[in-house]
Amino acid sequence: MKTAVVLFAIFGFAFASPAKLRTETVPEETIGFGTKYLIYRDEAGKFHFEDLTRDVPTPRATIDDVTIYFYTRRNQDKPEVFKTGDLSGLLNSRVYDSKIPSYFIIHGLNNNFESAMFQVLRPAILDKVDVNIFVVDWSPIANRNYLTARGAVPQIGKFVGDFINRMMDHFKLPTTMFRIIGHSLGAHVSGVAGAEVTGLADYIIGLDPAGPLFTVANKDNRLDASDADHVHIIHTSTSTLGFSPPIGDVDIYPNGGSSQPGCGLDLIGTCAHSRAYYYLAESIHSGGFGTVNCHNYKAFRNGECDHNHNSRLGSLDVDRSASGVYYLDTNSDYPFSLS
Template structure:
């Protein structure tokens, strides 16, 4: 048997290992609960099509930091009374990926870091009725899910006169591509999108209609941590950050499936919301960066809130192998 570890997405504390045989390709992955599952990629069918009922929005504010308030479209006119939502403040929208849900670590670590250090509105999106299906189903749903979230934000804008220029969307893996589709559905009105190791399997460079690209918001930042395996190994933003080269991450050990490195994208981002000391250098390549050829180039901070919109191009940096990961100056 020949092992391929770049065909299927793994998200947040699970491990995935696609195995190729003469007849079909199988995915072995470990769920968050520690179960080992097998998925036949070639014979996977779309189990369900996404509908608005598959997407739930949980609102957090400075007066409601711990327990998210679930909001339906019909409740938008009462959102201020129900949640304490403040139209004057910035809003951070968090979107998880495959096999994740509302209470998954990707949502929790970002939400907790953001709400404890920034006076902003936070919306956590749960699309687990679809993300919990097979990978083909989840991947093929990113456009529909993005459109539904985009329509929700447009209705929020119409109901409360909430400017989308004060909205940041952050998505991990498949959630990064959903974020891109949200931006497209809102005609690029979103202020900025942060793509955390956007998913690579089954996406193509030429087709930008179903994935994240620089036109999806006024500014797009991408953080690469597992390029060429679980992440998509191309530049996808106005600025692309490559911590430790963007493929593997220190402290992850052998990391055969890439799961540890893939999850580091949201771990780094969450830390950057608390104390952004991820200093990166503009550089043409990882090789030049490792040879200290970029130390006099322009610098930028990876992640953070708000993001550095002056940065453009490829930026490289190193991190520690354990928290705190940022090295600072």
């Protein structure tokens, strides 16, 4: 979700202990169902104001609202296009290879298949590995408003998960051949898709999962650690747009997670929110950013955790030995990695 969101009024807070991490201290959740109003900016630069307390009809997404743009190394600039309702488009593909892994990449609010995250991540992945990339475009719903888009997350995720199940059934593929990456609302769509998959997808990478109107308690409509064999989350805007508490197997908070260096006075969080996919893209090329397991960012900065477990942010070979909350610092511009 390249869209920016400003939280104008927060009435109440949702505090919760992380499911898998009993000893870590992380930024507290200050966004959820207590949020009343927000303003966001679309990719055209237009601002939108929403009252999150108003009633809206339950969104009824259909398979026609989800389009797949399919890329490989053999068609990097000319995607094949098909719907998620059946496998006919994929079965007629000239470039699909069932013997290589498949990545599903999912956008957030007011994005589409041409948005910045795809322009950054798609070439980074294909430059590194020979894989199938399924760019999931759900813009007919995601481009309406936040309330509608957030409400449609379970339906969109189910469509994607069902499509993966049909692929597994038809091509006799193991779940280890499927990886899912989602940004903002798309991170939660990824979680629902993973939960829908028969068995466990290999991994999910959640890029700054959206915070407004999501809570720790309700795991059914958001990303959580049970949605794949490994769930790797990068938090970059917990003070504005992102979900603050740890909800994955590994939760990484670059620069503390609330804001990012080089973003200036990023009041509406646009810059920090987008940094998640820029960090991931760079990590794919470099093999990952060094991170340290620590109970909070202050302790990390003070060197109190220097002898704790080291892991890495991102890369396509996620570190399954890692568990818990990790911190790192970055540069303010590319290259972001200090290591």
